[in-house]
Amino acid sequence: MAVKSDSSVQSCDFVLFGTLGDLARRKLLPAMYQLDKAGLLHADTRILGIARKGMPQEEYVAAVKEALSTFLKEPLDEGTWTDFQQRLTFYSTDFTDPAGYAGLKEVLNPNSVMVNYFATPPSIYGDIGRCLQENDLIQPNTRVVLEKPIGHDLASSQVINDQVAAYFEESQIYRIDHYLGKETVQNLVALRFANSLFASKWDNRTIDHVQITVAEEVGIEGRWGYFDKAGQMRDMIQNHLLQVLCLVAMDPPVNLNADSIRDEKVKVLKSLRPINQDNVFENTVRGQYTGGFLKGNTVPGYLDEEGANLDSDTETFVAMRVDIDNWRWAGVPFYLRSGKRMPTKHSEIVVHFKNPPHNLYRDHYRQLPANKLTIRLQPHEGVEIQMMNKVPGLDSSTRLQTTKLDLSFSDTFKNERIADAYERLLLECMLGNQALFVRRDEVEQAWTWCDSIINAWENSNEPPKSYPAGSWGPVASVALITRDNRAWEE
Ligand SMILES: NC(=O)C1=CN([C@@H]2O[C@H](COP(=O)(O)OP(=O)(O)OC[C@H]3O[C@@H](n4cnc5c(N)ncnc54)[C@H](OP(=O)(O)O)[C@@H]3O)[C@@H](O)[C@H]2O)C=CC1
Ligand SMILES: O=C1O[C@H](COP(=O)(O)O)[C@@H](O)[C@H](O)[C@H]1O
Numbered sequence: 001m002a003v004k005s006d007s008s009v010q011s012c013d014f015v016l017f018g019t020l021g022d023l024a025r026r027k028l029l030p031a032m033y034q035l036d037k038a039g040l041l042h043a044d045t046r047i048l049g050i051a052r053k054g055m056p057q058e059e060y061v062a063a064v065k066e067a068l069s070t071f072l073k074e075p076l077d078e079g080t081w082t083d084f085q086q087r088l089t090f091y092s093t094d095f096t097d098p099a100g101y102a103g104l105k106e107v108l109n110p111n112s113v114m115v116n117y118f119a120t121p122p123s124i125y126g127d128i129g130r131c132l133q134e135n136d137l138i139q140p141n142t143r144v145v146l147e148k149p150i151g152h153d154l155a156s157s158q159v160i161n162d163q164v165a166a167y168f169e170e171s172q173i174y175r176i177d178h179y180l181g182k183e184t185v186q187n188l189v190a191l192r193f194a195n196s197l198f199a200s201k202w203d204n205r206t207i208d209h210v211q212i213t214v215a216e217e218v219g220i221e222g223r224w225g226y227f228d229k230a231g232q233m234r235d236m237i238q239n240h241l242l243q244v245l246c247l248v249a250m251d252p253p254v255n256l257n258a259d260s261i262r263d264e265k266v267k268v269l270k271s272l273r274p275i276n277q278d279n280v281f282e283n284t285v286r287g288q289y290t291g292g293f294l295k296g297n298t299v300p301g302y303l304d305e306e307g308a309n310l311d312s313d314t315e316t317f318v319a320m321r322v323d324i325d326n327w328r329w330a331g332v333p334f335y336l337r338s339g340k341r342m343p344t345k346h347s348e349i350v351v352h353f354k355n356p357p358h359n360l361y362r363d364h365y366r367q368l369p370a371n372k373l374t375i376r377l378q379p380h381e382g383v384e385i386q387m388m389n390k391v392p393g394l395d396s397s398t399r400l401q402t403t404k405l406d407l408s409f410s411d412t413f414k415n416e417r418i419a420d421a422y423e424r425l426l427l428e429c430m431l432g433n434q435a436l437f438v439r440r441d442e443v444e445q446a447w448t449w450c451d452s453i454i455n456a457w458e459n460s461n462e463p464p465k466s467y468p469a470g471s472w473g474p475v476a477s478v479a480l481i482t483r484d485n486r487a488w489e490e
Contacts, residue, residue, distance in 0.1 A: 011044035011112040012430045015104075017095055017128060018119035019049030019060075023147065025067035027178075028119060031422035033068055036087070037080040040427055048107060050091045060090035095120060096127040101135040108137070115429055117145040126163025133167050145174045145429055148239050149230065153454070154447040161440050174429045175438040179240040181421030181428075183409070184377045186436075188247045188349070189261075191375065191383065198373070199252070201353070203328045208370060210334045211350045211489055212244055214377075215342035217294065219469070220316070224307035231314040233286070236338045238450045242269065243438070244377075245334055248349060249324055258434035262442060269445035273323040280456035285465065285477045287317035289341040292469030299341065299469045315464045316340045319477035320453075321484070335481055337488065341469035347377035350489045364398045374489075381418060382408040 014032065018024055035041050049060060065085070069076055089107055093100025108114060116132065118125055125146060132138050146164065151157025164173060179185050192198055201207075214236060220227040227235060243265070250264035275283050290301035302308065302316050317339030324334065353371040361368060372386040384406045391399040409418065428436050465474035472478075472490070481488055 009040060009042045010430060010432070011042040011109065013046055013048060013108050013112045013114045014426075014430070015048045015050060015108075015114060015116045016119060017050050017117060019090075020051040020053060020063065021119050023119045024049070024117075026071050027420070027422045028117060028426070029064055029067050030071050031420055031426050033072070033080065033084050034419065034423050035427055036084045037077060041087070041430075044109060044112060045430070046087045046089060046109065046112070048089050048091055048104075050093065050095070050104075052092065052094055054092040055090065057088075057090050061085050061088055064088055095124055095131065098131040098134040101131050101137065105135060105137060113430065113432070114139070114142045115145065116143065119147060122146070122150065122160050125160055126166065129164055129167030138167055142168075143172050143174060143429060143432070144168050145176060147176055149234060150175060150443050151447065152229070152234065153451050154444060157443055157447050161443070165440075170440060171434070173437075173440075174425075174434060175440075175443060176425060177239050177243050177438050178421040178425065179243055180436040180438070181423075181425040182377060183418050183424075184375065184381045185244060185247065186424075187383075188244075188375060189256075192248075193252055204330055204332045206353055207332050208352045208354045209332055209484075209486060210248060210352070212241055212248070212334065212336050212348075213350075213489065214241055214244075214338040214347040215345065215472075216338075216340050217342060217345040219289070219299065219302070219341050220305055222306055224305055228309065228312055228314045231286075232316055232318045232338055232340065233450060233454055237318055237320075237336065238446050239438075241336050241338055242446045242449075244349065245322065245336065246442075248351075249329060249334070251328065256435065258437070259439075261435055262439045266439070266441050266445055267326075268324060269442060269449065271324045271326040271329075272449050273325050274449065275320070275453045275456065277456040277459055280453060280460065281462075283322075283480075284318065284320040284453060284457075285474055285480050286315035286457060287319075287339065287467045287474040287477065288312075288314065288464040289316050289339075289469045290466045292341070292471065294341065294343070294470040301469065302341075313463050315457075317342075317464070317467060317473045317477070319473060319480050321480060333484065335486070335488070337473065337477065339467075339473050342472060343470050345379060348489070349375040349377065351375075352486075361398055361400060365400065368400075369402050380408065381410070382406065382412075 016024055016028060032047055049064070065076070065081065091104060091107060114137070118128060120128070144164065151160050192202060246265035246268045249268045251267065253260035253264045288302050291304065292299060303310055303312060319335070319337040322334040322336055351373040355368055355370050359365070359368055368388060374384040376382045376384070384404050386402060386404050388400045389403045390397065391401050393399065425436055465476050467474045472488070478488065
């Protein structure tokens with residue numbers, strides 16, 4: 001296996017708090033393994049797995065191997081594993097006990113960048129920071145990665161951010177939104193700013209409206225305790241969908257540096273038209289799934305999921321019309337939709353362009369179908385443009401047909417593997433690049449906007465509308481867009 005010792009790949013002590021937890025096993029350890037397999041870890045990079053439960057080193061190594069065998073989408077490569085296991089060190093302590101960190105310093109390499117990944121409940125982020133500081137483990141090149149959700153609302157996110165800021169500078173803090181690590185989400189920036197075709201046609205003069213759909217086939221996967229307190233608004237819209245919306249709507253950044261991009265995203269978030277109790281039902285629909293059919297199988301309703309409360313009003317679906325009050329987007333609605341137990345896993349952005357100013361074909365077509373740019377985020381990653389073409393033939397010069405330019409990533413980049421989002425994000429963090437991580441003011445601005453909607457829902461006492469599992473959401477979500485003489489992409 002080739003290990004790059006290129007100066008851009010720094011040696012790193014990757015300290016994984018919560019190494020036996022679900023996120024670490026499912027995503028983080030497989031991502032580190034893939035980076036190793038691709039030769040993207042420095043020869044001296046090590047993984048220090050920390051957990052409350054004590055166990056001998058061999059048992060930990062076996063547990064990591066079991067996690068990789070379970071969660072990698074391909075068979076474990078024995079050569080990579082032989083090298084990867086050499087990087088593993090296990091350390092046990094209660095994360096809130098400073099005395100427990102005493103032996104950690106001896107294990108760390110003073111020449112390596114220290115990346116602390118907090119794969120733990122956010123309630124102990126501050127405790128971990130304090131324990132690291134009391135043990136003199138925070139240096140200028142120490143970094144910390146925080147998982148979402150950062151809080152439950154603006155006030156609680158400020159508490160968490162303040163607790164972490166007591167020990168780390170903003171330049172040391174990497175807040176994860178795994179959508180920013182997806183290949184297709186990054187490609188959005190390239191598509192917009194590396195192609196003059198789109199760069200010059202990206203505003204209210206050319207675009208009619210934008211749809212962003214993130215449909216999930218899964219339900220809540222045994223996570224009732226977490227999900228019922230969150231709901232789809234906090235779980236998906238506050239972070240992933242608003243981040244995607246920002247990348248679609250932002251002005252060109254001065255350059256690709258982290259703060260240049262983040263400055264532009266914050267401007268979009270500040271321009272979102274507030275939704276409150278005066279306009280919440282005009283602009284949003286919340287739903288909750290009942291029992292239904294998915295891919296030929298019956299699936300339970302939300303209230304029949306394992307651990308459920310009978311009377312929960314938590315939403316598992318949200319559709320909304322979002323207006324961006326700025327020069328570029330005045331009059332261009334963004335329709336957002338995200339739900340669990342939809343018919344299929346399917347995430348895409350569809351940009352609907354305006355019709356040409358004058359219809360030369362009006363004798364044959366009362367209205368020409370508009371051009372559409374579809375960016376498929378997952379699965380079947382790719383980009384598609386719908387346009388009108390003349391049907392070849394001598395019989396008529398006015399017979400037109402809707403056609404598609406379809407660029408499928410898997411067909412076009414046949415030999416390239418599409419990396420998991422966490423691989424990209426862990427690599428960027430080790431390289432010290434914050435561009436794909438969320439700055440504090442972004443998180444707080446997103447909460448400010450979402451809190452107003454959540455409060456309006458709570459004050460109305462109106463329950464979410466039901467939809468059968470395996471459908472595209474409540475009927476009211478269709479009404480939300482047809483009222484504007486538009487329709488959801490199906
Ligand atoms: N799982 C996922 O797919 C995702 C998770 N997240 C976020 O990532 C974080 C971790 O989630 P997840 O892995 O699912 O949670 P888990 O509960 O599976 O893992 C958390 C780990 O932290 C350990 N831990 C908690 N408190 C302490 C302590 N005081 N001392 C030592 N160890 C402690 C737990 O150990 P013990 O078992 O001994 O209590 C457990 O192993 C959460 O913030 C979650 O919201 C975000 C997106 C997706
Ligand atoms: O953060 C989360 O994301 C997943 C969806 O992620 P994807 O990469 O599979 O699209 C969602 O299921 C989960 O509830 C949420 O916490």
